Amino acid sequence: MEDPVVQSGEGPPEKPQVSEQKPSVSSSESAKRVSRTVKPSVAAASKVLVPTGSIRKKMESKINSDSSSGVVKSTVTGSGSARSSNSVPLRRNSTGGLPEKSSVSVTKRPSNVSSVASKKTTTLASDPLRRSLPEIRRSSLPSVVTKTSPRVGVSETRKSGPVSPLTRSLRTSTESDVRKQETVKRSSVKSASSISSSSKRVTSSLDSSGSSTFRKVSSKLSSPSARSPAISSGSKVGSLSSSMDRSSSFSGRRKAATPESRDSRFIVLPQVEIKAGDDVRLDLRGHRVRSLNASGLNLSPNLEFVYLRDNLLSTLEGVEILKRVKVLDLSFNDFKGPGFEPLENCKALQQLYLAGNQITSLISLPLLPNLEFLSVAQNKLKSLSMASQPRLQVLAASKNKISTLKGFPYLPVLEHLRVEENPILQMSHLEAASILLVGPTLKKFNDRDLSREEVAIAKHYPAHTALCIRDGWEFCRPEHAIDSTFRFLVEQWKDDLPLGYLIKETSIDQPFEEDACQCHFIFVKDGTSSICSNLVLKFQWFIGERSLSNFTAIPEAIEQVYWPKHEDIGKILKVECTPILGEIEHRSIFAISLPVSPGTGCPKVVSLDVHGELVEGNIIKGYAKVAWCGGTPGKGVASWLRRRWNGSPVAIVGAEDEEYQLTIEDIDSSLVFMYTPVTEEGVKGEAQYKHTDFVKAAPPSVNNVRIIGVPVEGNTIKGVGDYFGGREGPSKFDWLRENLEAGDFVLVSSGTAEYTLTKEDVGRRLAFVYVPMNFEGQEGESVSVVSETIKQAPPKVTNVKIIGDVRENNKVTVTGVVTGGSEGSSRVQWFKTHSSVLDGENGLEAVSTSKIAKAFRIPLGAVGYYIVAKFTPMAADGESGEPAYVISEKAVETLPPSLNFLSITGDYIEDGILTASYGYIGGHEGKSIYNWYLHEVESDFGTLIPEVSGFLQYRISKDAIGKFVSFQCTPMRDDGIVGEPRTCLGQERVRPGSPRLLSLQIVGTAVEGTSLSVDKKYWGGEEGNSVFRWFRMSSDGTQIEVNDASTASYKLSVDDIGFFVSVSCEPVRRDWARGPIVLSEQIGPIIAGPPTCPSLEFLGSMMEGQSLSFVASYSGGEKGNCFHEWFRLKSNGSKEKLKADEFLNLTIEDVGKVIELVYTPVRNDGIRGNPRSVISEVIAPGEPTGLELIIPDCCEDKDVVPQKTYFGGQEGVGEYIWYRTKNKLDSSSLMDISDTCDGVVTCGKTLTYTPSLEDVGAYMALYWLPTRADGKCGKPLVSICNSPVNPALPIVSNVRVKKLSSVIYCGEGEYFGGYEGSSLFSWYRETTDGTIILINGANSSTYEVTDSDYNCRLLFGYTPVRSDSIVGELRLSEPTEIIFPELPKVEMLALTGKAMEGDILTAVEVIPETETQQHVWSKYKKDVKYQWFCSTEMGDNKSFEPLPLQRSCSYKVRLEDIGCCLRCECIVTDVFGRSSDLAYAESAPVSPGIPRIDKLEIEGRGFHTNLYAVRGIYSGGKEGKSRIQWLRSMVGSPDLISIPGEIGRMYEANVDDVGYRLVAIYTPIREDGVEGQPVSASTDPIAVEPDVFKEVKQKLDLGSVKFEALCDKDRSPKKAPGVGSFERRILEVNRKRVKVVKPGSKTSFPTTEIRGSYAPPFHVELFRNDQHRLRIVVDSENEVDLMVHSRHLRDVIVLVIRGLAQRFNSTSLNSLLKIET
DSSP states (O other): OBOOEEOTTSOOOOOOOOOOOOOSOSOHHHHHHHTTOOOHHHHHHHHHSOOOSOTTOOOOOOOOOOTTSOOOOOTTTTTHHHHHOOOOOOGGGGSSSOOOOOOOOOOOOOTTSOOOOOSSOOTTOOHHHHHHHHHHHHTTOOOOBOOOOOSOOHHHHHHHSOOOHHHHHHHHHTHHHHHHOOOOSSOOOOOGGGTSOOHHHHHTTSOHHHHHHHHHHHHHHHSGGGOOOOOTTSOOOOOHHHHHHHOOTTGGGGGGOOGGGOOOOOEEOOOBOOOOSGGGEEEOTTSOOOOTTOTTOOOOTTOOEEEOOSSOOOOOTTGGGOTTOSEEEOOSSOOOSSOOGGGGGOTTOOEEEOTTSOOOOOTTOOOOTTOOEEEOOSSOOSOOOOOOOTTOOEEEOOSSOOOOOTTOOOOTTOOEEEOOSSGGGGSTTHHHHHHHHHOTTOOEETTEEOOHHHHHHHTTSOTTHHHHHHTTOOOOOHHHHHHHHHHHHHHHHGGGSOTTEEEEEEEEOOOBTTSOEEEEEEEEEOSSOOOOSOEEEEEEEEEESSTTSOOEEOTTOOSSEEOOOGGGTTOEEEEEEEEEETTEEOOOEEEEOOOOBOOOSOOEEEEEEEESOOBTTOEEEEEEEEEOTTSOOOOOEEEEEEEOTTSOEEEOTTOOSSEEEOOGGGBTOEEEEEEEOBOTTOOBOOOEEEEEEEBBOOOOEEEEEEEESOOBTTOEEEEEEEEESSSBOSOEEEEEEEOTTTSSEEEEEESOSEEEOOGGGBTOOEEEEEEOBBTTOOBOOOEEEEOOOBBOOOOEEEEEEEESOOBTTOEEEEEEEEESSSBOSOEEEEEEESOSSOBTBTTOEESSOOBSOOEEEOOGGGBTSEEEEEEEOBBTTSOBOBOEEEEEEEEBBOOOSEEEEEEEESOOBTTOEEEEEEEEESSSBOOOEEEEEEESSTTSOOEEOGGGTTOSEEEOOGGGBTSEEEEEEEOBBTTSOBOOOEEEEOSSOBBOOOOEEEEEEEESOSBTTOEEEEEEEEESSSBOOOEEEEEEEOTTSOEEEOTTOOSSEEEOOGGGBTOEEEEEEEOBBTTSOBOOOEEOOOBOOBBOOOOBOSOEEEESOOBTTOEEEEEEOOBSSSBOOOEEEEEEEOTTSOEEEOOOSSOEEOOGGGBTSEEEEEEEOBBTTSOBOOOEEEEOOOBBOOOOEEEEEEOOOOBTTSOBOOEEEEESSSBOOOEEEEEEESSOOOHHHHHTOOTTSTTEEEEEOSSSBOOOGGGBTSEEEEEEEOBBTTSOBOOOEEEEOSSOBBOOOOEEEEEEEEEOSSSEEEEEEEEESSSBOOOEEEEEEEOTTSOEEEOTTOOSSEEEOOGGGTTSEEEEEEEOBBTTOOBOOOEEOOOOSOOOOOOOOOSEEEEESOSBTTOEEEEEEEOOOSHHHHHHHHHTEEEEEEEEEEESSOGGGOOEEEOTTOOSSEEEOOGGGBTSOEEEEEEEEETTSOBOOOEEEEOOOBBOOOOEEEEEEEESOSBTTSEEEEEEEEESSSBOOOEEEEEEEETTOOOEEEOTTOOSSEEEOOGGGBTEEEEEEEEOBBTTSOBOOOEEEEOSOBBOOHHHHHHHHHHHHHSEEEEEEEEETTOOTTSOTTOSOEEEEEEEEESSEEEEEEOOOSSOOOEEEEEEESOTTOEEEEETTEEEEEEEESSSSOEEEEEOSOHHHHHHHHHHHHHHTGGGOSSOHHHHHTOOO
16 A cells, blocks of 8 residues: 655655654554555665664764655654745755755754655765665655755754754653764664664554554565565665564653654655556656647556656646546646646546646536545645545645635545645634534644644534635634624525515524424514515425535424434534515525534423313323433323312322323312333433313212112112212202102102102102202202112011922922911922032022922932922912022932823824823933824824934824824933833824915015015915905005906006005815915005106118117106217227217218117106117118319329318228329310320329329329228219429438448449439548548549548548439438458467466467558557466366456466466457457466475564464475474574474474574475475574563572472372472572472471582473473482472573573573673
């Protein structure tokens, strides 16, 4: 990515190669950007120069840089140097050559700040530096660009300008070094190892985002692709990653970068993607280019980086071809503008440099969707008015003539704005105005961080300030801004305000999420207006990202209040208010809000209301409008309170819903509705209250009035009711007794609701009257209720007993003593129960109804139950008393199944029903068997009647007449036991029935014209001819028999209207036996029937041209105004209404169709009957006749359409004959015209005729024989035109160009319009832009192509000329195909190079040797396109897939290509955009390369506790099991010591590696076992970890140390590792010896287990598989294994022992530990 650090207003960077880290001396934001800084020129130069002084010295110098780049200012200088600069550098100083030299005073600076190149260099600059600068420039290394600095030293700059906080901090931190440092006179640059610091240490001083960015850059720097390019002088450029790792001097000073010491002199350009290769880069700086269309400029669409600064360009014409350009530098040219429209094609442009021109306006600069950096410094701009740039981040406009902010564009992501050295700087609070215009994205103004004071001032301006500034408002102080901006807006609106009105206020409340936001638009009359119309305001809300952005209308937000949503947070609201006065709608005015703030999450009630009438008994409801303010809407808490007059509200228990029903307690009280909004998250808002008026009482009323109590003599009854209507007062009560004689009620008691029944009330009813009354004395409507008839006191029974044997089918009797008057018909009811104890009627099941008889036969269902008798005593007058119950002493017993009786009842007559009954005894009856039989005589067995088997009833059919009937029953118990069957025979034979009618009625409607029928039901044998008679009865009761009406049906006539009709029937049996006559009920009176049309017929002939009429009859009362309609029926079934006249004239449209007549009868009373229709036959056509024939004037080639009139049905295909005659014939000659006549020629036989050339000057005659569609012909007609045929104007058609050969074309056309004369021909050439040019001298019908015709089209022009010299219109042919020369061809494509991994294949095309192809290739070839492919399958089915981004003639074979064939396809494109045929070449299968490892290195920090990893780039086929061996190398010795077992890619160092270099030998091995050359890499000497080093050094300084350890005395080989019995030991070490002591206990003294000096063979061993163990070996017999609790302690012990034993060791550990022996 291209991400340089530049000073805005200068040229752009070139393509960078290496990124370098800036020191952390700026803000966290700057750190994030500086971490991507690219400064390869400094890194390159640092390796060239010889550093002066030690590594801890700080230097500052200015070296010569690339001639096309600017200068980077020192971060020590801060902003002072820029402000103190008063000299403007010459324009041509920005290009090639080295400027004059000057001496620079150099001071000491922090070691982490890299020396930066300047335009000016010292005279004592070293020769290697001066020789390397041109090489750097020629190698196109990018450089850092800034403004030029004046010729003053750093020390002078500090004096002349303000000192930045960073400068003060650096002075404090380096004060001692400054005193030591002298002013140097030669330029020097710090070495690369001190340019950058460790990535981890720098990251610690940055914020989180900056840290992550820096790590990403560091990883890129360490990759092979990020290596610095080599300088041609021979000096090497080291890896930045290694220099970062080795530099640690910055960590000690990273705390100096405080927020007050930030330096913001650098602007980080937006990242620009880099593509390698010169095909995307063009650098023509300082070449005096005057036009972008100049030959040799080689502008192409593929260019991405174009540098054209310091030229003589004055127009952008030609830049539109750069459709992919990303960086375009046009600085220091002669542009004046406007004229930036060609940039509209540069959609990918990201950085545009226009500094140092004469531009006066940017108004024509188009919208560039990807533009991120724009420099227009050092021009003549008066404003920044331009199109919106959606992605612009940096706008540099210093050194212009900008004096106003009017027209400032909408720049939504602008971060840096520079307007130094402009007249507008005189405006107060310019920075605050810029903050208002840009918005919160602005981070730097005039190359400085935003001032806190200006940010605070900007917040005091109203929300619409940015719009006012853009429209030209003069910026003022914030305390005056509200009034000033309002006056400015009113001045804009004043001409469009309603007449007579002034605007007083336009504002919007501070909007909060989901809270009511109200706009305020206040209009006032000016006092002189007399307008009476009311002013109506219409609102529309909008929303946008910024004040200057395009606002979007919010649908349905058209009220004065808007509720912002969650997604509106941070956005700006706008309201447009449209005043409407009368019917005139005026121009809208607006108001803009502050950004929508997030809601507090605490809901609040906006309004409360209570609906409902405040009358007792009504339901009222509370309504709450809630603003949820960002919380999730929940269910609020509602409650009702009651407040008495002059009292406090009291909560109503249970009233916790929005609805509440008013009760009596609420009367004369005011209710309070309290609502507390609660969100789903449980946040409660503030409770709100709504008070109502006082509740009124309802009018007094009573309902549900009733009498309670038993209406029996002697009892007390009471009248009650439900009172409603306030508090009840002294309501009135009256009792009235029924007067049986008079039928009314008489008052017997009043004033009380209770009444005691007396003997006088027996047999009568009582009425209770309830008159409701409230405390105020208001009476309501009275309500009464009537009681039941009062009864006498009932009798009573005692001593009730059951007498008899309690067995099935036995009869038992109940007895008892009745008191309470003489016993009357007392009633007994029998029950059964399972229980032997009575409990009232609980558990009782009735087995009989209540009867007078006291005896009872026990039924079968009572078997196993106890028998209970209910004895209800009855007095003689029928009065009943309380019943008494008695239960049997034992349960009912059962008997075997049998019948105690069997009988047949019923009349033995036809259709009579015989019923069999029997008495069953013997337990519960099961499915007993029933059969019926017919007997001829009483003694035969009988015939079974199967259809009635199983039934107890039998309906006698006709088959049973004259026979006996019997019934047989076989009893069966429910357990399957069958008893003896029993048969009962009928007493007499079956008789036939007497004829009679069971029912007789008339069916039909009593309407004239309808038929009535008789519906009867006959019984009594087979019916014969029954006799019917119909009668008509008048309204006076007179009955008259209707003559000739003796059937079962009768049609009502007109005579029956107004009469009743009945029918009589005498039933007659087949044997002439007659039954009684039956008369039916009357039906009627008979009403008149609906009007109808009995008949309807046509009158007239059904032929075209005739007239139709009709004849219709009428019935249905007196005829009224009947009407009719005519319809034409079409073939598709649809109807077409014609007219309603009495007659219908048939036309051609009726031919072949039928006519329908619909007649609607109407009675004189207006009632319509059902319409009746009649359909005619198909209408026949009339005789074919030609009525008229006229021929209009004729002209050549124009169709002649004669005017003719036909009659006689559908016209068919008539006969037409056209004649041409020289003379005009008269009417008599026309009738005999034929082609046999002199001068008459037949020329056509169709209706229309187009005169040809032969007809010109002659007369045209037409013979017409009219013919009907069915082929019938009429009389012929002949007509002739009035004037001869006129010739047509000369025209030509179908003008075309015919290609005769590759260079010869022929023009053709079809002439028309008389006889052709000398027509004119011409040829034209059409260019690519559509311009048509006449070719001089080309005036024949053929044309030969010239070179000027290439890439053009040819057109042939044909101007027709008639023989009489009349000239027609020029017609051009269609353009030919574009004329091209021969297409370039590739004879063959060859591949050079080996098809081996890592090798480069190059495609070479072979050009045909023909002269034409050689000429085409040399003159018209544009470019050659390549595409490489890789095969996917081998063998016959080999297919190729394209390789992305492989489009050059060369291709480097990759690992994944092994075994595949490569293919290169080539297409040649000429300057005309044509492409040749595809040519390709294929390689043999790719073979793997020799395995090798490149760039092998060991990663890891140089301490003995770190982890090290070997890394390299393998090539040569697929890697197999390569071998890695880790070794140690003593410093200064070539010997390598192998580390046993360490053959992995990772190695963890230990104490044994201290002082050695680690060496890794990597032997690459391919998958198939082929080995490559081994490669080795080594580390620096391994140092002791700092914490361990510090502790070891302290203990060595003491000279005598003790350590605690554990010793495993019982560690046998059979035990698992770590398992044993550990004992405590003391390890004593001093400069002479080592001793292991076993400490003493309560029972023993300390004992020394091992003691020895450091003389050989003394040594200390480590265990790689156990980091807590060590072994001290004194000699072959004395050794001990010790355990410590940590690796750290083990390392300290080993290093202390080895440090004290250095005199016996060849390794200089003391020198490594820096111990002076």
